[in-house]
Amino acid sequence: MIVEERPTPLALRLAARIARDGAITIADYMEACLGDPAHGYYMTRDPFGVAGDFITAPEISQMFGELIGLWAVETWDRLGRPAPFLLAELGPGRGTLMADALRATRLVPEFEAAAQIVLVETSPRLAAIQRSSLADHSIRWTRSIEELPGGPAIILANEFFDALPVRQFVRLAAGWAERRVTTTEGAFAYQLCPAPDFAGPTGVEEGTIVEIASAAEAIIETLAARVAKCGGVLLAIDYGHDGAGYGETLQAVRQHQPVSPLAFAGEADLTVHVDFARLAAAVRASGAEALPLMTQGEFLLALGLLDRAGRLGAGKDASAQAAIAAAVERLAGQEAMGHLFKVLCVTTPGLALPPFPSRSGVPAR
Numbered sequence: 001m002i003v004e005e006r007p008t009p010l011a012l013r014l015a016a017r018i019a020r021d022g023a024i025t026i027a028d029y030m031e032a033c034l035g036d037p038a039h040g041y042y043m044t045r046d047p048f049g050v051a052g053d054f055i056t057a058p059e060i061s062q063m064f065g066e067l068i069g070l071w072a073v074e075t076w077d078r079l080g081r082p083a084p085f086l087l088a089e090l091g092p093g094r095g096t097l098m099a100d101a102l103r104a105t106r107l108v109p110e111f112e113a114a115a116q117i118v119l120v121e122t123s124p125r126l127a128a129i130q131r132s133s134l135a136d137h138s139i140r141w142t143r144s145i146e147e148l149p150g151g152p153a154i155i156l157a158n159e160f161f162d163a164l165p166v167r168q169f170v171r172l173a174a175g176w177a178e179r180r181v182t183t184t185e186g187a188f189a190y191q192l193c194p195a196p197d198f199a200g201p202t203g204v205e206e207g208t209i210v211e212i213a214s215a216a217e218a219i220i221e222t223l224a225a226r227v228a229k230c231g232g233v234l235l236a237i238d239y240g241h242d243g244a245g246y247g248e249t250l251q252a253v254r255q256h257q258p259v260s261p262l263a264f265a266g267e268a269d270l271t272v273h274v275d276f277a278r279l280a281a282a283v284r285a286s287g288a289e290a291l292p293l294m295t296q297g298e299f300l301l302a303l304g305l306l307d308r309a310g311r312l313g314a315g316k317d318a319s320a321q322a323a324i325a326a327a328v329e330r331l332a333g334q335e336a337m338g339h340l341f342k343v344l345c346v347t348t349p350g351l352a353l354p355p356f357p358s359r360s361g362v363p364a365r
């Protein structure tokens with residue numbers, strides 16, 4: 001694998017670490033690339049938008065956060081209007097989703113009055129941007145879910161779980177091997193190291209790659225256990241799939257273009273597709289309920305995206321209306337984010353929560 005000609009500062013440091021300690025896991029590589037305090041991708045930059053590397057749903061349109069805000073009010077109502085309650089967001093990026101959500105919830109002022117709002121963010125750079133986007137609200141920040149206050153909670157996470165590190169295992173004739181990152185001729189390359197202790201799926205073909213998202217599973221287990229005990233919901237939106245057999249999904253994006261995950265260490269976004277089936281299994285094992293998965297398109301349309309778009313566009317000129325229609329298409333269209341992105345809702349067992357179908361498949365009322 002050819003890496004860019006001039007290694008990034010983080011690539012130099014990782015190469016020195018590999019020379020000293022040997023090949024590192026993909027998870028260690030991802031963690032350094034995204035979260036290294038000095039050179040990690042999220043630590044040093046604001047990656048969102050046209051001038052950045054990629055665009056997320058809240059940055060496409062205010063309608064995304066507004067609809068989630070209205071959903072949160074409905075959810076709070078179904079939880080029995082607890083006061084106080086925790087309103088948290090994991091990995092809030094620029095703070096746009098929360099700002100749009102809170103604008104929509106102003107229709108029910110008791111909601112924000114009862115909310116203890118906490119943002120979970122590891123990047124000081126992004127936390128500073130969130131501080132200015134949300135300057136009108138009373139908010140606290142933490143760096144980890146362990147520091148969240150207890151009690152009933154509504155927890156939001158958009159494109160958070162896809163940024164958490166995975167390990168990769170490859171099925172060889174002789175057994176499972178772990179894919180690690182090493183250096184050859186001054187560039188990073190993958191290396192397979194025997195992993196006799198890995199308990200991978202049985203009966204799979206040689207060459208099958210399995211990704212294990214231990215950090216994501218640990219976080220969802222903690223939050224599911226909390227929701228089961230104290231009441232509440234976690235709404236996780238991400239791109240991913242609902243089943244086995246998806247193999248390798250690690251990908252890198254820089255300036256809106258796909259690049260090799262081994263190039264531009266710390267200067268490209270690294271993500272994986274979320275394995276929702278495994279997350280849902282972890283949720284159930286922790287005593288909470290995982291409602292049937294919806295696609296982002298189904299979810300937003302059921303929350304009234306078209307109606308919201310119509311009202312937003314009313315009285316505006318043709319180009320503003322065309323921009324709103326394009327945003328609807330990007331958020332909910334089958335070919336855009338509507339199908340690939342999924343919505344997982346984790347709840348206290350027995351809580352019916354529109355627009356999710358109940359487990360019998362009948363829409364909740």
Ligand code: SAH
Nearest residue numbers: 042056091092093120121122123158159163
């Ligand atoms: N939700 C935002 C941003 C998504 S990008 C949006 O939709 O636009 C991922 C976000 O998660 C960034 O804010 C990043 O700094 C944060 N993040 C990544 N790993 C994290 C971790 N382990 N703990 C907390 N935040 C993390």
